[in-house]
Amino acid sequence: MTDTQVVIAGAGPTGLMLACELRLAGVDVLVLERLPKPRTVESRAGGLHIRTMETLDQRGLIDRFLEHGRRMQGVHFSALRLDVSDVTTRYPYVLVILQSEVERLLEERAVEVGVRLRRGAEVAGFTQDETGVTVELADGSHVRADYLVGCDGGRSTVRGLAGIEFPGTPATMTALLGDVELAEPPANDIFQERREHGSFSVLSFGPDWYRVLTNEFDHVADRDDPVTMETLRKAMLKIAGTDYGMHSPRWLSGHGDAARQADRYRVGRVLLAGDAAHIHFPAGGQGLNTGVQDAVNLGWKLAAVIHGQAPDLLLDTYHAERHPVAARVLQNTRAQTALWRVDDHTSALREALGDLIGIDEVRLRLAGMITATDIRYPMEGTDDLLGRRIPDLDIEHGRVYELLHRARAVLLDLGGLPPLDAVVTGWADRVDLVRARPAEGSDLGADAVLIRPDGHVAWVTRAGERPDLNALRTALTTWLGPAGLHGTQRPTATSD
Numbered sequence: 359m360t361d362t363q364v365v366i367a368g369a370g371p372t373g374l375m376l377a378c379e380l381r382l383a384g385v386d387v388l389v390l391e392r393l394p395k396p397r398t399v400e401s402r403a404g405g406l407h408i409r410t411m412e413t414l415d416q417r418g419l420i421d422r423f424l425e426h427g428r429r430m431q432g433v434h435f436s437a438l439r440l441d442v443s444d445v446t447t448r449y450p451y452v453l454v455i456l457q458s459e460v461e462r463l464l465e466e467r468a469v470e471v472g473v474r475l476r477r478g479a480e481v482a483g484f485t486q487d488e489t490g491v492t493v494e495l496a497d498g499s500h501v502r503a504d505y506l507v508g509c510d511g512g513r514s515t516v517r518g519l520a521g522i523e524f525p526g527t528p529a530t531m532t533a534l535l536g537d538v539e540l541a542e543p544p545a546n547d548i549f550q551e552r553r554e555h556g557s558f559s560v561l562s563f564g565p566d567w568y569r570v571l572t573n574e575f576d577h578v579a580d581r582d583d584p585v586t587m588e589t590l591r592k593a594m595l596k597i598a599g600t601d602y603g604m605h606s607p608r609w610l611s612g613h614g615d616a617a618r619q620a621d622r623y624r625v626g627r628v629l630l631a632g633d634a635a636h637i638h639f640p641a642g643g644q645g646l647n648t649g650v651q652d653a654v655n656l657g658w659k660l661a662a663v664i665h666g667q668a669p670d671l672l673l674d675t676y677h678a679e680r681h682p683v684a685a686r687v688l689q690n691t692r693a694q695t696a697l698w699r700v701d702d703h704t705s706a707l708r709e710a711l712g713d714l715i716g717i718d719e720v721r722l723r724l725a726g727m728i729t730a731t732d733i734r735y736p737m738e739g740t741d742d743l744l745g746r747r748i749p750d751l752d753i754e755h756g757r758v759y760e761l762l763h764r765a766r767a768v769l770l771d772l773g774g775l776p777p778l779d780a781v782v783t784g785w786a787d788r789v790d791l792v793r794a795r796p797a798e799g800s801d802l803g804a805d806a807v808l809i810r811p812d813g814h815v816a817w818v819t820r821a822g823e824r825p826d827l828n829a830l831r832t833a834l835t836t837w838l839g840p841a842g843l844h845g846t847q848r849p850t851a852t853s854d
Contacts, residue, residue, distance in 0.1 A: 362388040362474070363664050365493050365503040367481045367516050369393075371403075371457065372632030372649035373509030374464035374473075378417070379657025381471040382765040385664055388501065389473060390493075392480035392510075396465065402457035403646035404561070404569065405432065408442065409730035410647040411449040412747065413654050416762040416813050420449075422463055427455035430547070433725055436641060436694035437550045437559070438712050440725040447731065448750055456563070457646055481515050486627045504664055507629045507656070509649070512618075514634035522630065523621045526637075526688065529614025531695070532579040533639070535571045536590045536610045541603025543568060552705075556597040557698045570604060572597055575699050578614060585612040615639035615695045617688040623677040631656055636684035641694035642728045644687050651730060652680050658765055658811035667788060668839035679735045690727055735814055738832065743802075743818045748809050752797035758809075765811045766790055767838055769830075773805025773821060781827050784841025785834050808833050 364380055366373045369391035377387045406414075406423065414420040432452040433440045442450045468475065483494040484506055491506040508516025517524065540560070547562040559571040572593040587607050594601040617638040623630050632649030656676045662668035697708055714720045726732030737744040750759045753772075761768045767789040769782055774793065782791045789808075796802065806825060808817035817833035819825035835841065 361502045362386045363504045364388070364660065365390060365491070365501055365506045366509055367493075367506065367514075368509035368511060368632075368634070369396075369461070369465065369475060369477070370509060370511065370632065370649070371460050371464060371646050372634075372653050373507075374461060374468050375650045376507060376509060376631060376653035376657050377468050377473040377475075378464065378471055379653060379765060380661055381468070381473050382417070383658060383661030383665070385661045387473050388503070389468070389475045390479040390481060390495070390501075391475065391477045392496075394478040396461060397458045403460075403640070403643065404454060404456055404563070405430075405643045406453040406455060406460070407433070407643065407647045407729040408445060408447050408449050408451075409733070409747065410650050411453060412447060412750065412759070413651060413813065415448070415750070416759045417765065418760070418763040419463075419467060422466075423453065423455060423460070426459050426463065427453040430454050432548060432643075433728055434642065435690075435711075435715075435724045435728060436697035436708070437557075438697075438708070438715055440715065440721055440728065442725050442729065445722070445725060445729070445731060446749060452643070454563070460646065481510070481519075484516075484519060484628070491627050505627045505629065505660060507631060507660075508634040509630075509632050509653075510634050512633045512637040514630065516628065517620060517630055517634050520625045520628045520630075522625060524618045525621060526616065526618030527692070529578050529581070529616040531573060531575045531615050532577060532612065533571060533573050533614065534585055534590050534593050534610075534612045535569060536585075536587070536604065537563065537567065537569050537608040538587075538590075538604045539566050539606040540568050540570075541605065542600075543602055551598070552698065552700050553597050553599075554700060556593075556700060558594060558598045560602065567608075568602075570594065570602070573695075573698055579612060581612075581614065583612065585610045613639070615692070617692055619681070619684055619688055623681060624673060629656065629660075629673070629676065635680075636688065638688045638691040639695050641691040641698075644691070644728060644730075647730060648684055648687055651683075654812045655680050662788075662839060668837075672837070672839070683730070683733060686727065737816060738836075739817075739829065741818050741820070743804065743807065743815045746815055747813050748807065748815055749802065751800040751802055753794040753800065754797065755794070759813070761790065761792055762809065762811065762813055764790075767811055767816075768792055768809045769806065770794065770809060771806045772796055772802065773819075775806055775819070775825055777825060777827055778806060778830075781830055782834070785838050788838045789834065808837075810837055 363386045366389045380387045429451045433442050480496040482496045493501045550559040556574040561569045591601045619636045631652040735745040769791045771793045
């Protein structure tokens with residue numbers, strides 16, 4: 359007997375976002391979290407990038423995050439500032455918001471849509487067969503599900519039990535961080551410097567509350583070594599020559615620059631997402647954002663397979679699309695860490711790169727990589743829009759992103775193309791045909807686009823061109839399954 363359709367191990371941002379996505383598609387979800395209570399002291403990650411904010415907007419959630427965050431021009435590549443004010447988006451900034459607050463807001467949303475969350479429940483083992491996965495908990499109880507998704511962090515139990523390799527590069531330095539109060543803070547909200555013995559950063563998180571970070575390149579600490587106020591103070595005195603009067607720590611932690619990635623994101627009915635699939639130095643603040651975007655890529659695909667609407671092969675596109683994205687994150691964080699090192703050669707390289715960033719094409723290339731706005735998934739066809747995120751155009755009576763609140767595919771007809779009606783009929787239970795005119799000043803340069811539930815374009819016909827309806831049928835079949843296959847979908851959770 360199946361207790362639930364999907365078990366998610368881990369109630370961090372990735373696991374909670376995935377749970378919300380699955381519930382919007384009518385999938386029954388149980389989230390198992392080993393911690394007995396939510397994190398309220400450990401701030402962990404501290405910001406949302408453009409693409410993550412757009413993703414939250416696509417689900418009608420962005421306002422609650424904007425209400426609890428602070429907007430900052432904080433996009434950078436190894437502390438070399440990247441102006442994103444001219445990026446085509448409604449969110450040309452970093453939203454400073456602590457991971458603990460992100461988790462609180464996502465859990466709030468999960469409760470609204472009917473996700474079941476069991477705290478103090480730790481995965482201890484599992485077995486899978488042709489029909490499902492039996493998950494064993496540390497207390498000896500068992501849960502039966504169709505699928506298990508490990509969103510349980512860098513030391514993922516699910517990954518280890520699944521026998522998935524985690525290759526990469528080991529740590530070469532030691533970083534310490536503390537969320538503290540400062541008696542004598544620096545003048546700027548973001549203060550970063552490289553000195554003889556390493557580098558350090560001081561970031562303002564609120565009145566009298568700061569994050570202090572140190573990077574030491576002359577030794578590698580054991581990842582299990584405890585971090586105390588004294589070790590952080592000694593590191594700051596060594597590198598910066600001052601501790602800015604640190605006191606009253608809220609959270610202390612340490613890490614290195616190990617960069618590792620699962621060689622497979624899927625083994626049968628077991629999948630990985632977020633830190634369970636990839637870890638790296640938190641340069642540029644990409645970790646949480648990459649995990650949330652993993653969840654949004656996986657959610658609608660897993661739901662379609664569970665409902666019998668799409669073939670099992672659709673799940674393989676999750677690895678095919680997201681593995682290269684995380685591999686690039688690992689590479690750029692390695693590069694950023696290298697650029698933080700303190701020697702004359704690295705200083706010369708930083709100066710050269712700083713000059714290059716003054717060229718708009720270079721700046722926007724790096725900004726697109728850090729904020730995930732340049733991602734293009736492989737698609738059949740040559741049009742430059744294919745595989746890219748859809749811009750949030752203003753249309754009659756609304757915006758494009760508002761059409762995605764239900765986490766369903768959208769065939770957006772901007773040119774009044776009657777043939778689309780006949781084509782889309784076989785997929786009417788999985789795609790919304792929306793006819794609208796662009797608002798004045800909004801121009802996509804296309805008469806129609808097929809938008810996947812994750813906001814990426816899967817088919818396009820340019821303005822004035824004859825639409826390739828066979829290509830549209832192929833795209834619908836590829837991403838939503840065969841026409842007329844209604845599956846066994848349960849009632850869809852509300853998105854309002």
